[in-house]
Amino acid sequence: MSTQTEPESETEIEESEAAATETESAVESPGDRRRREKGERAVEEEAKRKEAEETLDEEDTVQIKVFRYDPEVEGKQEPRFDDFHVPFFKGMTVLDALIYARDTYDSSLTFRHSCRQAVCGSDALFINGSQRLACQTQIADLDSETVRVEPLPHQDVVKDLVVDMEHFYDQMDSVEPYFDADELPDGDETQRQTPENREKVKMSTRCIWCGACMSSCNIAADDNQYLGPAAINMAYRFAMDEREGEIRKEDRIKIIEQEHGVWRCQTQFSCTEVCPKDIPLTEHIQELKREAVKSNLKFW
C-alpha cells in the first residue's frame, strides 16, 4: 500500500505548487476563481464526509452493499458492489438508506423512487436475495448486518439499480389492458356491479406495475414471450368484471390461452410470494385456466 500512496502524494504537491505559482503570476479571472473555490470546497466537503462516515458509531449504522454499473462511465462499466455505512434510525427503510447514501456520499447512485409508500411501484429491487419494494422494507426486519441491494434479476440493467421496464410494459399492453364493455347505459347512468363481483376483482385491481412478480418467475426468465403473472392478472381483472359482458370475456380468454399464456405457468408460487400487494397471482392464473377449459367446452 505504501508504495502506492507515495508517488500519489508527490504529484499532489507538485500540482498545488504549480497552482500557487500560477495564481501569483497571472491575474485570476472570476470564472477561474469560482472553479478553483469550487474545487477546494469539494475537497473539503469530501474530507468532511469521509470523517463523518468514519466517526459513525458502528452500533448505530447499517452497511448497504449496492450494485453499481454504468455503460458509459469509466470504472463503472464492469459491474461492482459499493459499500455505504448509513446511520440507522427506528423505522428506517431500505429506500431511506439508499437516499441517505446518495445524498451524502455519492450523488451518482441511481435508482427509481417516488411515493415512498408502496403505491407507485418504482422501487422493486432485489434485496438480500428477494424481490421487494425498497420503501416497504424495514431494515430492522431484514435481520442482517449488511443489506445487499441489486436490480431486479432477469431484466436488462440500464444503470445501477435501474432496469429497463419496456418488456414488462409490452407484456401488460398485449392483454388489452383497458375496460371495454359490450354495452354502456345512457350518459348519465352508471353501470351496476354487485358488491360480490367487485370483491372478486378487488385484489387483482391492486397491481402497481412494479415488476417484482415477473422478475421472480423462472418461466418468464426462460420464455421471453410468456405474458407473465402481472399481465395475466390484468387480463383476469377484466375477464372477471361482470360489467364487461360475455362477448368481451371470450376475447379475453383467447388472449390468455395463447401459446405463451396461462398454460406456461407451472404453479411455483414465486410471484405470489413476492407481490408487495398480496395479490394471489397463482390462484388467478389457475382460475383463468379453468375458465379457458370451460369456454372451449362451450364451443365444442
Place this chain on the structure above:
Amino acid sequence: MYEHDVIVVGAGGAGLRAAIAAHEEGADVALVTKLHPVRSHTGAAEGGINAALHEEDSWELHAYDTMKGSDYLADAPAVDTFAQDAPEEVINLEHWGMPFSREEDGTVSQRPFGGLSFARTTYAGAETGHHMLHTMYQQVVKRGIEVYDEWYVTNLAVTDHDDPEDRQCHGVVAYEIATGEIEGFRANDGVILATGGPGQAFDHTTNAIANTGDGAAMAYRAGVPMEDMEMIQFHPTTLPSTGVLISEGVRGEGGILYNDEGERLMFEYGYANNAGELASRDVVARAELTEVNNGRGIEDEYVDLDMRHLGEERIVDRLENILHLAEDFEGVDGLEEPMPVKPGQHYAMGGVECDENGETCIDGLYAAGETACVSLHGANRLGGNALPELLVFGARAGHHAAGKDMKDAEIQTGYSAKSEDGDVEPPVEPGAVGASGEDAAADGAVVDADEVLEHTIERERERVEALMEGDGLNHAEVRSEVQKSMTATVNVFREEEGIKEALRDIRRARERYEDVSVSDPSRTYNTDLIHTIETRNVLDVAEAIALGALARREFRGAHWRAEYQERRDEDWIKHTMLAWNDGTPELYYKPVLLESQWKEYEPKERSY
C-alpha cells in the same frame, strides 16, 4: 423535434384526463411525463371523490360546501363549474371501469366526509386514487395516445414579448432521462401543465419525492402569475420518518392523541374541548405542534396516536390498512403500541393562475390539477375535492386546447386583472440572483414558433452543459436547507420573523445554487442532473409560498398568522398574486369573485 396538436406535461389524474379530453375532440395529443403515468402521486390518494350524484343531493349544495370550506377565498365561477361538472365526470370514470365500492343494489357507494352537508364521497376501498389513476391510464392505452415517459420537461417554449399577456406558448423542451437527449416538442394548439403539487418545498410532506412544483416554477418564470401560494394544507397525522399519511379514519373510530406526559392533549390543554381529536385538520395540527414547542413532544418531535383501546377485532375490521402503513413505514405495530404522528405538508391550494377553461394569461398555455389555481379551494380544500378537480378541470383544459367551442371564462387572468398593489416588505430581494434575471428577454423579439423552440432548446442544452461541468456543490444540500427552513417557519404556525427568516434562507440557497453542479458525468439515467434541475424549481416555489405568507396579514383557512388572529374580510377577500417579472418578483392582489352567473355567496363564519 416532435410535433403534436396538444402536449400535456404530466400524467397524473389531471394530465391523463386532459389527454383523453383532447383526444375526444379529435386532437393529436401526447403526454410528456418524468414518471411513467402509473407512478404519479395521484395513486396515493385514499379517501375519495366528491360528486353530487344522488337525486336528493344537488350541485348547489356541493358548491356551497366548497365555498364555505374555502373560507371565502375561492372564485364562484370555478366552484359552480366544478360542482356542476363533477357528477358527469364520475360517471365517465365508472363507464371506463373504475372499481368503485358498491351498495347491495349495485350502485356506486357514497360516504360522508368532513365539511360536506351530504354523503357524496364516492370511493374505491382505501385506494381511490390508485384506481382512478389506473382506470384513466387504461383509457389512454385504449385510445392509443402517445406517451413519452421518463422525459423530463425542463422548460416551456414561450415567445419573449415584454408583456406576458402578449406571449404565446409553442411547446416544451424535454430531456430523455434514459439517454440524455434534449428535444423540442412543438404544440400547435396548446400545452397543458399538469405536474402536481409542490410538497418537496417542505421537508416533511405526504407528497412524493417527484412533487417538486416543476410546472408551477416553469410557468411562473415564463410570466404566468402564481396565485394564493401561501395557502398550504397541513395534515395532522403523518408518520414522522416518511410523511406517510395516517387517515382521519383512526380518529374517527376513536383514536386518541397523547403527549409525552401521557396527557390527552386535545382536552388537557383546551385545544378543542368539544370535538377533541375530531376537530378540523388545522386545529389538530396546531395543537400537536404547540405540544412539541412547549417541550411536551415525544423525542421533541411528535405525539402519539393510540388506537389500542379499540380492540384488535375492531381495528382489524375497520383500520386494517393503517396497521400495514404503520408497520411497513414506521416499524410500529399499531395493536401493541401507539403510532407516532406529526403534522405534514399535504396539499397546495394555490398555484398557476388560470380560469375555468384552464387557460393562463399566456396564449396556448394551460394548467390543471394541483399545480393550477382556478381558484377552487381558496384558503382550504375539503377532503375529496382534489380528485374531482383533476377530472373536471383536466377535461376542460383538454377540450379547450383541442379547440372545442366553450363558454368564455368569467375569471380574469394576468397582471391586467390586478386590483391593488402589493404591500409586502421582504427582508432580502426575492427572485433571480443577478440583476434583471437570467430569464429576461435578452435579445428581444423571439416570436416565431420554430425560432422560439430552437432558442429554448439551445438555452436548455447550455443550462445542462453548465450544470454538468465543474465540481461544485451537491444540490441535495441546498434543497434540504430550504425544506428544513420552510418546515420550521412557514409551517402551520407562521410568525412575521419566522417567515422573514425563511426568505433569508431561500436567498442564501439561491446564491449557493449558483455554485451547484452535477457530479455524475453520465448521460445515462442521470438522476443527479434531474434532481438538480428540480431543486431550482423548489427554490422558486418555496419563495413564492413564503412571500404570500408574509403578505397575507390575517388568519384565513389554512393560513395562520401569530400577529393577526382573525379573518379580516374587509381587507382580505382578495387573491395574493405574484408575478415573476423577469426575475424581480412583484406581489399584487386581484379580487375574489363571490358571484358567478348562477349564484352569489355571502361570507359566513367557517364553523361546523
